[in-house]
Amino acid sequence: MNNRDISTPANSPLVDYALKGLDRCWLPEFGRWSHIYHLDNRNRPNESVPPSDVFYTLNVLLGMARVRRVPRNINLSETFQQNVRHLLTLPVSKYAFGVALWAGAAVAGDLHSSMPQAASITMSKQKPIDQNHT
Numbered sequence: 001m002n003n004r005d006i007s008t009p010a011n012s013p014l015v016d017y018a019l020k021g022l023d024r025c026w027l028p029e030f031g032r033w034s035h036i037y038h039l040d041n042r043n044r045p046n047e048s049v050p051p052s053d054v055f056y057t058l059n060v061l062l063g064m065a066r067v068r069r070v071p072r073n074i075n076l077s078e079t080f081q082q083n084v085r086h087l088l089t090l091p092v093s094k095y096a097f098g099v100a101l102w103a104g105a106a107v108a109g110d111l112h113s114s115m116p117q118a119a120s121i122t123m124s125k126q127k128p129i130d131q132n133h134t
Helices: 011-022 052-064 076-086 094-106 113-124
Strands: none
Touching: 011 052, 052 076, 076 094
């Protein structure tokens, strides 16, 4: 994904600018975007924190589902499948399962077979919402 001209005539200049920024955050060895990018001219500006990188990637995919023309080198479904599997092994917030379900629907990817069950178990452990709390 890195260092390619990702401009497309179907996207607005703002969307292409955002895609170029995301291109810098791509971690090809992990197949996900890093949510931490240092701007101090380091040799390796991306700092990988797997639980937050996976969550960030799911959010990026959710946004990419609305992009008119996704660059050819980005496979939304494959990236989704690769990252949703990590939700089952990484310490992520419960909200990450909801984002995964939403992103899965948005990119029309099939969820990892155990993901819905894991999300259901995780959500069932959540404390009930206090209806009197404002």
